[in-house]
Amino acid sequence: MIIDAKEFERIYDEFARKIYKYCFFRVSSKEEAEDISALVFIRAWDHASAGKRVDSVQAFLYRIASNLIIDHYRKGRERMETTLDDPSHQIDIEDRSPDLAVISDRELLLKTVRKNIALLPGGYGEVIVLRYFNDLSVKEIAEILKTKENNISVRLHRGIEKLKKMISK
Amino acid sequence: MNDDWIKKLAKTVGREQLADEAWVKSTRARLGAYMSLHPASMKTGWRFLRLFRVIAPAMAAIVLVVMTTLGVAAKNSLPGDTLFPIKIQIEKIELSFLFSSQSRANFEVQRTTSRLKEISALAVQPKATASSKKEAAERLAKQVKSASEQIAKIEQNGTTKALETAVSLHATLQASKDILTDLAPKIDADAKAEVLAAVDAIDKSTGGVQQAILDLQNEAEKNDKTTSGDDLKNKILVRIESAKQQILEIDESANEQVEIKLTIAREQIAVAEQNLANNNFTEAGIRARAAMQAIAEGKALLETKAQLATVTTLPSSSPTTSVASASPVPSATPQPSPTFTATPLPPEALPKLSIEMKSQIITVGEPLVLVLRASNPYRAPLLLKWSSSCQADFAIDAYPENSSRVCSDFESEIYLQPGDSFTWQFASPELLPFGMHTINAEVIGYGMVSYEINVVPHDETAPVLPNQ
Numbered sequence: 001m002i003i004d005a006k007e008f009e010r011i012y013d014e015f016a017r018k019i020y021k022y023c024f025f026r027v028s029s030k031e032e033a034e035d036i037s038a039l040v041f042i043r044a045w046d047h048a049s050a051g052k053r054v055d056s057v058q059a060f061l062y063r064i065a066s067n068l069i070i071d072h073y074r075k076g077r078e079r080m081e082t083t084l085d086d087p088s089h090q091i092d093i094e095d096r097s098p099d100l101a102v103i104s105d106r107e108l109l110l111k112t113v114r115k116n117i118a119l120l121p122g123g124y125g126e127v128i129v130l131r132y133f134n135d136l137s138v139k140e141i142a143e144i145l146k147t148k149e150n151n152i153s154v155r156l157h158r159g160i161e162k163l164k165k166m167i168s169k
Numbered sequence: 170m171n172d173d174w175i176k177k178l179a180k181t182v183g184r185e186q187l188a189d190e191a192w193v194k195s196t197r198a199r200l201g202a203y204m205s206l207h208p209a210s211m212k213t214g215w216r217f218l219r220l221f222r223v224i225a226p227a228m229a230a231i232v233l234v235v236m237t238t239l240g241v242a243a244k245n246s247l248p249g250d251t252l253f254p255i256k257i258q259i260e261k262i263e264l265s266f267l268f269s270s271q272s273r274a275n276f277e278v279q280r281t282t283s284r285l286k287e288i289s290a291l292a293v294q295p296k297a298t299a300s301s302k303k304e305a306a307e308r309l310a311k312q313v314k315s316a317s318e319q320i321a322k323i324e325q326n327g328t329t330k331a332l333e334t335a336v337s338l339h340a341t342l343q344a345s346k347d348i349l350t351d352l353a354p355k356i357d358a359d360a361k362a363e364v365l366a367a368v369d370a371i372d373k374s375t376g377g378v379q380q381a382i383l384d385l386q387n388e389a390e391k392n393d394k395t396t397s398g399d400d401l402k403n404k405i406l407v408r409i410e411s412a413k414q415q416i417l418e419i420d421e422s423a424n425e426q427v428e429i430k431l432t433i434a435r436e437q438i439a440v441a442e443q444n445l446a447n448n449n450f451t452e453a454g455i456r457a458r459a460a461m462q463a464i465a466e467g468k469a470l471l472e473t474k475a476q477l478a479t480v481t482t483l484p485s486s487s488p489t490t491s492v493a494s495a496s497p498v499p500s501a502t503p504q505p506s507p508t509f510t511a512t513p514l515p516p517e518a519l520p521k522l523s524i525e526m527k528s529q530i531i532t533v534g535e536p537l538v539l540v541l542r543a544s545n546p547y548r549a550p551l552l553l554k555w556s557s558s559c560q561a562d563f564a565i566d567a568y569p570e571n572s573s574r575v576c577s578d579f580e581s582e583i584y585l586q587p588g589d590s591f592t593w594q595f596a597s598p599e600l601l602p603f604g605m606h607t608i609n610a611e612v613i614g615y616g617m618v619s620y621e622i623n624v625v626p627h628d629e630t631a632p633v634l635p636n637q
Contacts, residue, residue, distance in 0.1 A: 005204055012197055020188040030189075031270045031322055037188075038196045042203060049209040110182045132172075132179040160172055 003048035003057075012041055015061050018134055022062060025117055025129040026069050036072060040065045062134075062144040066126065116166045124159030127152055202265045247287050247294075248308065249301030270322050271330060277316035278338045282473060284309040285345040285371070292349065292367040306370040313342070317381055329408075329458075332385040336462045339378045340469030346371045347426075348474060386458070393454040401450045405441065408457040412438055415464045424474060430467035434460040475548060520553065520585065521546045524610050524620035525592075531624055537597040539563065539620070541610040543583075544590035553591075553615060554582040561593040563610040565601065568617070 003011065019040050023033040043064050047054070054060045117125040123145075130141045138156070142149045243259060246252040260280055267273045288305040291297040320335050349368045393401055416431055441456035520543035531537060541561050545551040553560075558581055562569035583591050595610070601624045611617040 004209060008204065009197070009201070012200060016193050016196065017188045020193075024187050034189075034192050034196070035270060038199070041196070041200050045200070045204055046207065049204070049207055051209070109178075113178060113182055128175070132175050156172075160175055164174070 003054060005049075008045055008048055011044075011057055011061075015058070016041070019061055019065050022065055022129055022134050023069065025114055025133055026125065027072065028114075028118065032072070036065065036068050039068055043068070056143060058136075058140065059144045062130065062136075063146075066144070112167065116163055119166065120159055120162055122155075124155055124162060127155045128159045128163065131156055199265045202262065206266075247290055247297070247301065248304040249291075249298055270319065271334075274316070274319040274322070274331075274334045277312070277319045278334060278341060281309075281312050281316050281338060282341055282345075284312045285341065285473070288367045288370060289345060289349055292364040302366070306367070309370055310373065313338070313378065317377055320381065329389060329461075332382065332389060332458065333461060333465050335378060335382045335385055336465040337469045339375065339382060340466040341473045342371050342375045342378065343466075344470045344473035346375070389458060390451070390455065393451055398448075398450060401454065402445065405445060405450065405453050405457050408454075408461060409438055409441055409445075412457065412460045412464055415461075415468075419464070419467060419471065424471055427467045427471050430463045430470065434463035434467070437463060518547060518551060519616050520544060520551060520590075520612065522610070522612060522616055522618040524608060524618055526620065526622065529620075529622055531601075531622060533603065533624060533626060534600060537565075537599070537601065537608075537622075539595050539597075539608060539610065541593045541595065541612065541618070542590050543585070543592075543612050543615065545585035545587055548587050550587065551585045552582060553585065553612070555613060557581070559613055561595075561610065561612045563595050563597075563608060565597060565599065565608055566606050568609050569611045 016037065020033055020037040023036045023040075024030065027033050027036060040061055044061055047060075117128060119125075120128070126145070127141055130136045130144065131138070136144075138149050138152045141152045145152070243252040243256040246256050260283070264273065264276055264280075267276055284305070288302075288309050291302050291305050316338050317335075320331050320338065346368055349364050349371070393404075396404065412434060416434060419427065419431060437456045437460035441453045441460060444450070444453035444456060523542045523544070525540040525542060526538070541563065543553065543561075560581060560583070564570070585591060593612075601622075603624050603626065606622050606624060608620045608622060609617055610620070
């Protein structure tokens with residue numbers, strides 16, 4: 001697929017919020033998420049404007065975002081320096097199965113979820129965000145991460161178990 | 170796999186809109202600007218591009234020439250000038266190409282310096298209208314607000330960076346206030362009122378920034394307390410090293426206030442290191458931050474003063490000294506002032522003077538030939554003016570005297586571009602006795618410089634060869 005300027009603007013309108021959401025759950029602040037999301041579209045335009053083909057726009061954009069987030073952490077930027085590490089925001093959920101009712105404050109819940117997803121090892125966080133927060137199918141995630149669907153299902157299963165334990169602690 | 174709970178959780182926190190609509194909109198606009206600057210290549214198959222390919226270079230060249238010429242002309246414009254709206258538009262375009270929040274914050278601080286330059290320039294300009302001055306004050310207040318908002322945004326990425334940027338903004342405001350306050354006693358009542366009004370406008374804007382700095386300092390202190398001992402120690406060590414490195418990069422001799430700031434920074438570093446050695450990390454953190462702040466203030470002072478010095482020109486000028494002189498031989502014809510109106514330095518700006526001779530040791534009977542050089546060390550053009558033909562003079566073991574000069578009664582001037590210099594060559598008919606002598610040379614009205622020479626018998630200067 002060849003993308004021209006008009007088509008690219010339409011793509012932006014369709015994906016800007018989705019890409020932001022993906023970044024939002026994977027970095028430590030709203031500002032970082034905004035910076036990285038903006039950069040995703042710059043990179044995508046650089047690619048598209050050079051006349052290079054794009055087979056799946058969705059997979060293409062998420063892949064750029066994923067790579068930028070990896071770069072972001074590789075560069076060793078300070079993470080969680082402010083709100084997310086604030087001990088006053090820690091929550092306590094007693095039941096093994098997380099009872100969402102105990103967390104009445106949505107903002108607080110959001111912070112807790114983000115923090116724990118960020119702490120998940122080995123790419124589990126990424127698949128969870130793509131599957132449950134970005135609403136992508138296992139097949140679509142496999143396409144983005146260039147791996148087998150089976151592999152994604154395993155990662156999802158393990159990731160959810162780990163996340164459940166972390167939040168229930 | 171039982172994933173009901175996470176589906177429920179995602180529904181609660183993640184399914185709804187998270188992106189800020191203002192961000193979506195502004196990023197779309199910035200992306201549009203980026204796309205127009207990096208258009209799609211011919212491979213994209215746009216048919217009309219075949220024609221566009223032919224005319225695009227010519228169009229681009231025309232647009233570039235117009236934009237560059239206008240941009241350069243608009244850069245020095247002030248509120249009330251025809252080109253001022255273009256200056257503001259150019260700033261907006263520049264901002265639209267900055268994507269990271271830190272670079273946007275830095276740019277906002279730079280824009281504040283521009284607003285300060287404008288308010289300062291208008292305060293000392295006799296012909297400036299009241300509406301222009303009002304516009305300048307309003308724009309400054311608005312600009313400080315946007316800079317503060319941008320700093321608040323980067324706070325989420327890290328308190329340290331936000332604190333540095335806020336300190337830099339505050340120091341920029343403070344430095345311009347100092348310059349205008351220094352200027353006030355030297356000008357007439359009307360201009361003084363304008364300058365004080367500008368100082369007042371700056372004062373009003375400074376309060377909020379000061380509060381933001383205090384808040385950020387508290388936040389940083391709180392963060393330090395929640396960081397583990399080893400991590401905090403490493404963080405502080407990095408801060409101290411960075412502070413030391415930055416001190417080395419600043420030319421403190423250029424400004425007394427900067428020197429004071431750096432002395433404070435050095436003291437704070439020493440106390441921080443002492444506290445670090447005693448495992449008192451919280452205090453070490455506070456001291457290291459104080460050092461970084463003092464450095465940021467020093468840097469901002471240096472930059473703002475250099476920039477504002479070019480706009481705060483007093484209405485009256487011309488050096489007061491107009492004396493006669495023995496005619497020196499200028500090395501070149503004085504350059505006339507250029508026809509364009511470049512922003513001159515204030516009258517108290519002085520050239521850098523030096524004396525050059527073939528050697529500091531001369532032999533008896535050798536004619537004394539010296540070159541007096543005046544250089545412009547500033548970033549703006551420097552205008553030297555005399556009310557007579559006498560520009561420079563010298564004396565040996567004495568000071569140049571007005572009474573001995575013979576000058577023609579016409580004005581003369583030399584225009585020095587940044588980094589340029591002008592020289593006068595003198596030859597003394599006087600035969601000097603053996604021993605040390607002092608040459609005092611003066612650029613009349615702009616300062617004096619001294620040079621020591623040693624007059625020796627012939628054999629003392631003869632080269633000594635290894636085999637002799």
